[in-house]
Amino acid sequence: MARKLNAVVAGLIALVLSAPILVVAGVSVNAKRSLDFPPNGFSLAWYAEVFTDAGWRGALVASLVVAAASAALAVAIAFPLAWFIWRWRAPWARAFEMLGMTPFILPPVITALGFLSFWTTFDQYGAPWTVVVSHAVFFVTLPLVTLSMGFAAVDRSYVEAASTMGADDRTVLRTVVMPLVRPYVISGFAFAFVLSLNEYIVAYMVVGFTLETLPIKIFNALRYGYTPTMAAVTVLFVLLTGLVFGLIARFGDLPRLLGAWARHD
Amino acid sequence: MSALVLDGLTKRYGSFVAVHGASLRIPHGRFVCLLGPSGCGKTTLLRMIAGLEEPSGGRLSIDDRDITDTPAHKREFGMVFQSLALFPHLTAGENIAYPLRIRGVPADEQRRRAAELLELVRLPGAADRPVSKLSGGQRQRVAIARALALEPKLFLLDEPLSALDAKLREAMQIELKQLQRRLGITTIVVTHDQREAMTMADLVVVMSQGRIHQAAPPMEVYRRPADAFVADFIGLTNLLDGAVAAPGMATVPGGTLTLPDLPPQGRVLLSIRPEDVLLRPPGEAGSNRLHGTLSFVRDLGASVEFRIDVAGAEIIALARPQDRPAVEPGGAVTVELPASACVVLPPGGERPS
Amino acid sequence: MIRRAPRSLAEHAPILFPALMLVVFFVIPFSLMIAVSVARRVPGGFYEPDLVFANYERFLTAFFGGVLAFSLELAGLVAVLAVGIGFPFTYRLARLPRAAQVRWLVFLLSILSLSEVIIGFAWSTLLSRTAGITNLFVALGLMAEPQSLTPSFGALLAGMVYQAFPYTVLVLYPALARFDPSLVEAARTLGSSPLRAFFTVVVPALRSTIAATLIMAFVFALGSYLLPQLLGRPQHWTLSVLITDQAIYQSNMPFAAAMAVFLVLVSLALVALALLAGRRREEA
Numbered sequence: 001m002a003r004k005l006n007a008v009v010a011g012l013i014a015l016v017l018s019a020p021i022l023v024v025a026g027v028s029v030n031a032k033r034s035l036d037f038p039p040n041g042f043s044l045a046w047y048a049e050v051f052t053d054a055g056w057r058g059a060l061v062a063s064l065v066v067a068a069a070s071a072a073l074a075v076a077i078a079f080p081l082a083w084f085i086w087r088w089r090a091p092w093a094r095a096f097e098m099l100g101m102t103p104f105i106l107p108p109v110i111t112a113l114g115f116l117s118f119w120t121t122f123d124q125y126g127a128p129w130t131v132v133v134s135h136a137v138f139f140v141t142l143p144l145v146t147l148s149m150g151f152a153a154v155d156r157s158y159v160e161a162a163s164t165m166g167a168d169d170r171t172v173l174r175t176v177v178m179p180l181v182r183p184y185v186i187s188g189f190a191f192a193f194v195l196s197l198n199e200y201i202v203a204y205m206v207v208g209f210t211l212e213t214l215p216i217k218i219f220n221a222l223r224y225g226y227t228p229t230m231a232a233v234t235v236l237f238v239l240l241t242g243l244v245f246g247l248i249a250r251f252g253d254l255p256r257l258l259g260a261w262a263r264h265d
Numbered sequence: 266m267s268a269l270v271l272d273g274l275t276k277r278y279g280s281f282v283a284v285h286g287a288s289l290r291i292p293h294g295r296f297v298c299l300l301g302p303s304g305c306g307k308t309t310l311l312r313m314i315a316g317l318e319e320p321s322g323g324r325l326s327i328d329d330r331d332i333t334d335t336p337a338h339k340r341e342f343g344m345v346f347q348s349l350a351l352f353p354h355l356t357a358g359e360n361i362a363y364p365l366r367i368r369g370v371p372a373d374e375q376r377r378r379a380a381e382l383l384e385l386v387r388l389p390g391a392a393d394r395p396v397s398k399l400s401g402g403q404r405q406r407v408a409i410a411r412a413l414a415l416e417p418k419l420f421l422l423d424e425p426l427s428a429l430d431a432k433l434r435e436a437m438q439i440e441l442k443q444l445q446r447r448l449g450i451t452t453i454v455v456t457h458d459q460r461e462a463m464t465m466a467d468l469v470v471v472m473s474q475g476r477i478h479q480a481a482p483p484m485e486v487y488r489r490p491a492d493a494f495v496a497d498f499i500g501l502t503n504l505l506d507g508a509v510a511a512p513g514m515a516t517v518p519g520g521t522l523t524l525p526d527l528p529p530q531g532r533v534l535l536s537i538r539p540e541d542v543l544l545r546p547p548g549e550a551g552s553n554r555l556h557g558t559l560s561f562v563r564d565l566g567a568s569v570e571f572r573i574d575v576a577g578a579e580i581i582a583l584a585r586p587q588d589r590p591a592v593e594p595g596g597a598v599t600v601e602l603p604a605s606a607c608v609v610l611p612p613g614g615e616r617p618s
Numbered sequence: 619m620i621r622r623a624p625r626s627l628a629e630h631a632p633i634l635f636p637a638l639m640l641v642v643f644f645v646i647p648f649s650l651m652i653a654v655s656v657a658r659r660v661p662g663g664f665y666e667p668d669l670v671f672a673n674y675e676r677f678l679t680a681f682f683g684g685v686l687a688f689s690l691e692l693a694g695l696v697a698v699l700a701v702g703i704g705f706p707f708t709y710r711l712a713r714l715p716r717a718a719q720v721r722w723l724v725f726l727l728s729i730l731s732l733s734e735v736i737i738g739f740a741w742s743t744l745l746s747r748t749a750g751i752t753n754l755f756v757a758l759g760l761m762a763e764p765q766s767l768t769p770s771f772g773a774l775l776a777g778m779v780y781q782a783f784p785y786t787v788l789v790l791y792p793a794l795a796r797f798d799p800s801l802v803e804a805a806r807t808l809g810s811s812p813l814r815a816f817f818t819v820v821v822p823a824l825r826s827t828i829a830a831t832l833i834m835a836f837v838f839a840l841g842s843y844l845l846p847q848l849l850g851r852p853q854h855w856t857l858s859v860l861i862t863d864q865a866i867y868q869s870n871m872p873f874a875a876a877m878a879v880f881l882v883l884v885s886l887a888l889v890a891l892a893l894l895a896g897r898r899r900e901e902a
Binding site: 111246 | 632647732793866
Binding site for chain 2: 155161166
């Protein structure tokens with residue numbers, strides 16, 4: 001009896017969670033240029049338009065480039081910080097860790113405003129690289145959290161054993177720590193990448209007038225010109241995200257990466 | 266030849282002192298056991314020797330070379346950790362070859378040496394097995410092989426056998442001893458198991474509460490303990506409070522004993538092992554005899570244990586079954602404490618709890 | 619490798635880059651925003667450095683008081699609902715066999731890729747008259763005719779809880795995955811039903827995790843700026859919506875910045891209060 005109830009509840013939750021995606025998917029196959037749901041006719045033209053239309057393609061490329069660059073930069077900031085806190089006994093470094101956690105827990109509009117003021121003051125308003133830096137700092141929390149977890153998972157006796165075998169700091173990092181921490185680098189990068197791809201407000205406030213990322217284009221499409229292409233893009237993104245994390249799950253230990261450690265690990 | 270010299274090594278954590286001024290000289294090729302109850306500082310001392318803890322005071326040298334400030338990775342010691350710390354992402358062979366790999370030794374030489382070491386620890390052909398597929402005893406051997414890969418000057422082991430079951434443990438004790446003898450390498454093992462120490466060591470270092478109580482070969486530690494703690498920690502012993510009555514004579518509960526090595530006056534503590542206490546016909550007079558009542562008898566198979574009440578103090582005696590006197594609990598018993606078997610110790614001091 | 623305090627410059631070196639990046643690109647922008655909040659507005663343009671408190675004075679009106687109160691209530695409600703559903707859900711998730719767990723996790727992570735715009739759009743469609751679920755209810759005979767359920771407070775709530783849900787699960791997951799199942803088993807052997815064991819053993823043991831997650835969900839909900847516009851009526855617009863409106867459409871940066879500072883202070887105060895309350899309870 002309890003098992004059946006569990007299955008029903010689980011099914012219900014799965015349904016509610018996937019409902020919006022189904023709606024979007026339905027909208028994306030409309031034959032006509034309208035956002036009808038249930039869809040009128042069936043057409044995959046909109047998926048093609050993502051790649052054929054210069055505007056959408058440009059936005060797609062821009063988003064991918066910005067996401068990759070800012071995720072990489074976020075990892076580049078988070079890694080030395082997480083390593084430093086793990087390696088040394090330096091309570092003052094925790095302040096930087098706190099600082100790294102803050103951007104993400106502030107309401108995005110506030111962070112966006114802060115960046116807007118900053119870039120304007122230094123006359124860089126609108127320069128494309130500013131959104132990369134802004135996103136990197138905004139999302140640095142994610143690789144920071146995954147890397148902190150990753151380093152915490154490294155058994156210190158491995159490090160000590162390597163020391164007694166003649167490995168100095170750099171060699172220990174290269175041969176013992178990195179192999180154990182690498183999956184967390186990847187998952188941190190993946191999180192930052194996915195979130196940057198879909199981030200609207202910071203991107204809009206910082207480079208909205210010069211660079212059109214996909215979320216900006218989608219929002220504009222919603223306001224000014226209805227086209228199912230934006231729904232097609234969303235479906236593609238969801239599939240891409242599913243693919244990325246599916247691959248991570250296939251080649252790695254996803255539950256462990258998300259923090260599931262058995263007591264005797 | 267290399268001698269390891271500890272000179273007043275101290276380790277403080279805030280106000281807590283884990284090791285108080287440990288001084289020791291270990292000649293080359295010896296098998297040393299650091300023995301003591303948990304929290305006595307033996308592991309901390311080993312880690313200071315390995316370079317994994319920075320001493321708060323004192324110096325450490327090997328071959329007359331001061332290595333107190335040398336970082337762990339330059340000390341050229343091999344160490345086996347309690348958790349073994351085998352790298353999970355490498356196979357057995359790769360683990361063993363690790364110290365060679367990071368020194369840039371060519372791959373085929375690495376493989377050769379790993380195979381050689383696996384032969385040494387009696388695990389031939391296991392080079393390509395992942396760590397997860399090895400049994401507890403096999404992992405133990407890989408950890409030992411790995412520590413020995415670079416032919417280190419010092420071989421350090423932190424409670425290496427504690428994770429093994431009893432039978433495997435006994436076998437490994439013998440193997441370790443044989444290995445050490447074969448290689449002639451100076452070895453220091455931390456253990457809380459006194460039987461293990463007595464079996465394996467050339468030199469037993471008894472520690473408690475951060476101090477070294479005695480450092481001597483096993484038989485000396487057993488027969489001539491330096492103080493009450495050592496006497497009581499190693500095996501079973503009787504401890505009797507006494508006072509010097511006249512030169513060469515001390516009063517103890519139930520009578521007086523003639524003993525050598527007595528201080529001119531004052532209180533003393535006497536230690537005598539149960540197997541050295543002799544049972545005499547009740548009431549029979551003689552030197553160093555005490556008369557008391559039998560309170561408890563226990564048959565231990567190879568011997569019989571007698572607990573005798575002598576003027577309020579308890580004396581335990583062990584006798585062979587065939588020497589067992591015909592007496593029941595409550596009956597009169599006479600014991601003889603031969604002077605040669607008694608050890609005179611300073612009074613008071615620490616007892617193991 | 620001894621874990622001690624770093625000494626030489628070389629040992630401190632690795633933290634320089636992150637520290638620099640965070641100070642230059644986070645601390646400074648944030649401080650600038652505070653500076654902007656006391657600047658004078660230049661009509662048609664941005665602002666002029668000044669020390670004007672006019673912006674902050676505008677808070678002391680009933681209107682903004684109302685908006686602030688609403689924003690806090692909404693965020694609180696979203697947090698409670700997200701964690702209320704998310705906690706038992708994540709608990710069951712962590713007990714599933716590995717393959718099923720991984721499937722659910724990949725699914726939840728994929729939902730993360732839905733931006734606020736899309737969530738708003740999708741939910742407004744789902745709750746609309748022509749295409750929404752009310753049509754399903756009519757077909758099932760539960761309703762007479764299809765209705766639009768949006769824009770409304772309920773629609774907004776649904777959308778926001780939906781948005782917060784994956785984050786809530788991901789934050790709760792580590793603690794619940796590491797939770798020792800033998801505690802519940804012990805309770806069961808002592809006569810407790812699974813439900814009762816859940817409420818008397820699991821929930822109390824993870825009190826602090828639940829509290830931390832509530833705080834996170836609360837702050838997250840406070841930041842929602844699009845959903846209130848897409849799924850709610852003007853009376854449902856939160857402070858974040860107003861800030862965005864002032865900054866982008868009214869070109870009144872100083873006022874927007876002032877509201878932003880105010881929102882941050884209020885959030886921090888509530889977070890601190892919650893942490894303090896938690897600590898006091900632990901000491902008791």
